[in-house]
Amino acid sequence: MPTLRELVRDQAELLDDEVDHLSRLLASWQLLSDLSFADLLLWAPLARGTGFVCLAQMRPYTAQTLYPQDLFGRVLRLEELAVVDRAYHENRSWKRDHPVIVDGVPIRMEAIPVPVGGKVAAVMTVHGAPLKHRRRGELEQNYLECAAVLSRMLGEGYFPFPGEGLEPELAPRVGDGMIRLNTAGKVLYASPNAVSAYRRLGIVSNIQGERLVDVGVEASAASTALSFGTQAQSDVEMGMSVVLQRALPFLEGPERTVTGALLLVRDVTQLRYRERQLQRQEALVREVHHRVKNNLQTIASLLRIQARRLPSDAKRELEEATRRIAAIALVHETLSRESGQFVDFGTVAGRLVEMVSQALIDPDRKVEIEVKGDPGKLHSDLATPLAVVLVELIQNAVEHAFKHSGGCVHVSMERNPQRLRMTVHDDGAGLPQDFGPTSAGLGLQIVRELVETELGGVLTMESDQGTKVVVDVPTEKPGMRA
Numbered sequence: 001m002p003t004l005r006e007l008v009r010d011q012a013e014l015l016d017d018e019v020d021h022l023s024r025l026l027a028s029w030q031l032l033s034d035l036s037f038a039d040l041l042l043w044a045p046l047a048r049g050t051g052f053v054c055l056a057q058m059r060p061y062t063a064q065t066l067y068p069q070d071l072f073g074r075v076l077r078l079e080e081l082a083v084v085d086r087a088y089h090e091n092r093s094w095k096r097d098h099p100v101i102v103d104g105v106p107i108r109m110e111a112i113p114v115p116v117g118g119k120v121a122a123v124m125t126v127h128g129a130p131l132k133h134r135r136r137g138e139l140e141q142n143y144l145e146c147a148a149v150l151s152r153m154l155g156e157g158y159f160p161f162p163g164e165g166l167e168p169e170l171a172p173r174v175g176d177g178m179i180r181l182n183t184a185g186k187v188l189y190a191s192p193n194a195v196s197a198y199r200r201l202g203i204v205s206n207i208q209g210e211r212l213v214d215v216g217v218e219a220s221a222a223s224t225a226l227s228f229g230t231q232a233q234s235d236v237e238m239g240m241s242v243v244l245q246r247a248l249p250f251l252e253g254p255e256r257t258v259t260g261a262l263l264l265v266r267d268v269t270q271l272r273y274r275e276r277q278l279q280r281q282e283a284l285v286r287e288v289h290h291r292v293k294n295n296l297q298t299i300a301s302l303l304r305i306q307a308r309r310l311p312s313d314a315k316r317e318l319e320e321a322t323r324r325i326a327a328i329a330l331v332h333e334t335l336s337r338e339s340g341q342f343v344d345f346g347t348v349a350g351r352l353v354e355m356v357s358q359a360l361i362d363p364d365r366k367v368e369i370e371v372k373g374d375p376g377k378l379h380s381d382l383a384t385p386l387a388v389v390l391v392e393l394i395q396n397a398v399e400h401a402f403k404h405s406g407g408c409v410h411v412s413m414e415r416n417p418q419r420l421r422m423t424v425h426d427d428g429a430g431l432p433q434d435f436g437p438t439s440a441g442l443g444l445q446i447v448r449e450l451v452e453t454e455l456g457g458v459l460t461m462e463s464d465q466g467t468k469v470v471v472d473v474p475t476e477k478p479g480m481r482a
Contacts, residue, residue: 244266350371451473
């Protein structure tokens with residue numbers, strides 16, 4: 001299915017800032033759908049021909065949808081065209097005097113222009129069941145009145161609000177709790193769920209007709225919305241209970257006069273508790289990585305001390321082992337500074353190259369090592385063995401490719417969603433003529449074991465104006481998600 005931008009590119013003609021504004025609307029209009037007890041559709045004029053194409057659709061949580069089928073990408077029908085076309089060209093909201101009959105079902109319909117920068121970019125239509133001639137309950141009446149205010153603000157370009165809102169999974173919905181405030185911050189109406197949310201905070205007095213601060217509720221979000229005309233949110237904590245408040249100002253006229261506010265509330269006690277538990281667990285994991293790193297560095301230091309007392313061949317073996325341990329320690333050091341189990345392997349590779357360069361390169365035999373490509377973040381289960389592989393391959397190139405003169409070692413990394421390809425290519429002497437699997441030293445044996453057995457990848461080596469080694473591994477192992 002195409003995205004909003006792809007559909008706009010193929011069938012409509014909208015500027016980037018218009019698409020950005022419409023994207024913000026789509027992130028916010030669940031609120032309007034719920035308050036209206038109605039389905040919402042967003043229409044943009046077709047680039048070629050007469051008519052409008054549906055860019056998005058929203059169904060209400062507070063009422064049964066009238067459109068169970070997906071209308072994304074559908075072209076507007078003739079019986080609906082007049083009201084949408086009129087709202088678009090006259091830049092004002094239009095309602096049908098009588099219900100529109102769609103597939104035999106009567107539907108009340110209103111078309112609201114969506115202006116961007118003084119020009120109408122799209123039209124939002126509101127589709128609901130006809131309002132029966134009966135007395136509406138207090139909750140229903142307040143919902144519809146707030147919906148009417150936000151719809152007017154949409155037509156005036158004041159809704160959606162600029163900036164980033166809350167994540168849809170976190171943002172309180174109308175059904176979680178809704179409070180309507182006047183300009184003085186007094187509660188004109190509070191839904192039963194909103195009252196229940198404050199009861200969990202210990203607020204047992206009647207809040208209707210009172211200012212929130214006067215009944216003991218922290219009201220910084222509401223105060224910001226009423227004082228500055230901007231949306232705001234805040235957590236209110238009392239004891240173990242936490243309530244999230246999101247305040248939306250009601251704005252009117254060219255002066256953006258604040259005429260009241262809508263306060264949505266949600267009991268997020270359990271959510272915040274889980275977040276704190278997760279933060280504690282992440283801190284514990286980082287501490288474990290930090291201690292593992294320190295222990296590995298201690299082992300490496302002991303091996304270096306031991307190497308000083310051994311003959312040259314044994315000393316070289318211990319130094320190589322020390323570098324392997326240091327590579328693993330570097331991954332744990334990175335993990336100790338970041339949350340989660342993923343590391344930026346490009347940063348790790350750069351530090352590994354620096355470490356190998358300081359330890360191996362002879363000032364009289366200059367060898368340059370360059371790293372290209374961005375492998376992105378890798379899971380520690382992949383990053384740790386891959387770090388050892390990279391150290392071994394660079395070490396082999398420096399020690400064996402340039403015995404009599406300097407040269408260059410090129411490290412390149414390419415990644416797609418499924419695999420990572422790492423190439424280490426030197427411009428040195430190339431592979432010996434009698435080179436084979438049985439002639440490989442300990443370092444290459446370690447590389448082959450890690451790549452093929454542990455990571456399930458493929459290792460290839462060839463002489464190509466030097467030695468070229470390619471490591472191709474899957475970016476995911478069973479049970480590991482990037």
